[in-house]
Amino acid sequence: MIGTQVVAARNALTHRWQRLSSFVGDQEPLAVATVGIMTIALVSALVGFLLVSPFTIIPFGIFLIAASYGWLNYQGLTARMLTLSMTVSTILILLLITLFIFMKSVPVIQYESQSVLGVSVPGLRMFTQVQWDAVSPPIRYSMVPMIHGTVMVTTIATVVAAPLGVSAALFLSEIAPTTVRELVKPGVEILAGIPSIVYGFIGFTILSPWAADQFQITGQGSYLFVGIVVGLMALPTVVSVAEDALNSVPESMKSGSLAMGTTDWQTMTSITLPAAFSGVSAAVLLGVGRAIGETMAATVMLRGVPQLTKPLYNAFYGQATLTSLIANNYGEADGLQMDALFAAGVILFITVIVISIGSQYIEWQMQRKLGGES
Template identity: 75%
Template sequence: MSSVSESERGRRNAVQRTRRRARNFVEDASTSELATVLVSSAALFAAFAGFLAASAWTIVPVVVFLLAVGYGWIRHQETTAKGLTMTMTASTILILLLITVFIFVESVPVVLYESETVLGVSVPGLRMFTETRWDAVSSPIRYSMVPMIHGTVMVTLIATAVAGPLGVAAALFLSEIAPRTVREVVKPGVEILAGIPSIVYGFIGFTVLSPWASDQFRITGQGTYLFVGIVVGLMALPTVVSVAEDALSSVPEAMKSGSLAMGTTDWQTMTSITLPAAFSGVSAAVLLGVGRAIGETMAATVMLRGVPGLTDPLYNVFYGNATLTSLIASNYGEADGLQEDALFVAGIILFVTVLVLSLGSQYIEARMRNKLGGEL
């Protein structure tokens, strides 16, 4: 009886020792995984800091990061992958914040220089939006953003008038009318257009559209907001078509079938059911296209004169001076001092505008997901 008890007791002790060893191994492994992730993350941020400081020792944390990631990938692949994704996400946010801080800090001198007093209170940068003269040579020097904002608005409105209706119509055709074989061929072709470099569009506009416009409308020079807007609208068209088509295709088939069962035609179903149901997604597609038009650089730089100024009258689309993007592209190489700081102000205006449009499109898409029961 005692021998059985001793045997049972020995077996229990062996099981406890095995469990204790397994627990210690897991704890050791967890510590090793945590140490690997922490070392790789710290090395990456140290390398980033060394890069910003232009230090010759930046290579050291880079090597440590590569070694830590290599070791972790071999020993603890899942944990290392999670740590890398988290670190890269944090790095992306950090870089965005640094870019934002940098452009705002660089614009401070010219904002202070262009201050204007209103009711006894000095408002920094107010003169940049109340005057219309950009002159980096004559005294007093002035850096007004009004002419470039006017040019950007003109080009954006024309581009939206081109990309909006055409993009939505093409998306409706691909989603609701075109046979499947046509859709499988046309949609990838439309998306490929988005990969064509903007300088190619600008060069075609400069060598084909602008000379034709000069001959037909007797325009002095080649820069016109009208044809720049058309070119930029064609560039934004693939974005509008792709996003709008996805939104239209996400409308539940039950809604369309129910409408057809009530005796409506295909066209009535598209206009009264599909488009209203996908309106949020279609609006987001147009907003993304507008964001592309606002941020377009090379086409506007190639086709416009690049001389800041307002058209006379303001709605004259058969003339063109400069946009915010073309101003930066044309002057950044030779600008210095306050003029360079003024270019950063133009960058801030573009940054804030595109950010607002992006947030607006995401908000509209979120509304559509809620409206359609989470489908998109």
């Protein structure tokens, strides 16, 4: 499957490049020269930026001048060049960010190496010990407490956001009158625009004191209520994406089910939800990604102590997550401690990639199933 997708992507890219080359070949020499100057200037500006050169502004200015001239005189060719440049720049920036965070985490990964059967495994000690101590010897940078906290918060947030979000999306798509849908959906989307620090501040000033009083918790900080707050933050994303997926189900499938004598509820559960399962799953996974990467709410509401709760399943106490670890320590960290924060970023990065691949795999499986392929 992966090999077929790679070949298809390569063929598509080759076809588009051939079309662009053919289009360029049909242009006037001055138009081609303008595009060439834009390309050389943009590449030079990128090199200057990577070298932190004070002269970077010169090639970038030349690029802007050439692009302006091309847009006024050869708009079609210039537009193609600009869109291609922006696409390549986006991919390149992503690759550079990935390379940077991985390179910055290498020293601490080497420092936390551990031998297994005489073979040194880089970074293994970060996952086999539970101590984080950047001050007192021996210095240790374990990611286990923060991974535990992230898993706890994400699990609780998913339990909150997934059923509520899918149910709300199903109501808006299949049950709610048009007037109600037009009022509720913009309101849900507005909730997605509220800054996370606002949610965190509400949780810190209202939920945390109430929880400390009701459950007799010493101090503030609870994975349970952080998970609830993060779940509510992820709810608009789940509702919006899932509702779009449910609306994409062909009306003929629903009408055919109703014509067979099924009820509206049976149609929703046996036709609409299975047909839109890939989109709904993607919505839930996007919500999970929001929960994993949430920083401010977790930073504000948790204690920020990099240690495990006792017992591990105790959700009424909360210490730290991977994101809150970075937010709490980046201002004063240096040396190996700073590298350890980048290692936490690498773990988050890999987790998001795995979730993305998982959502793509689910979508592929559902498309194959609905398409009748074996």
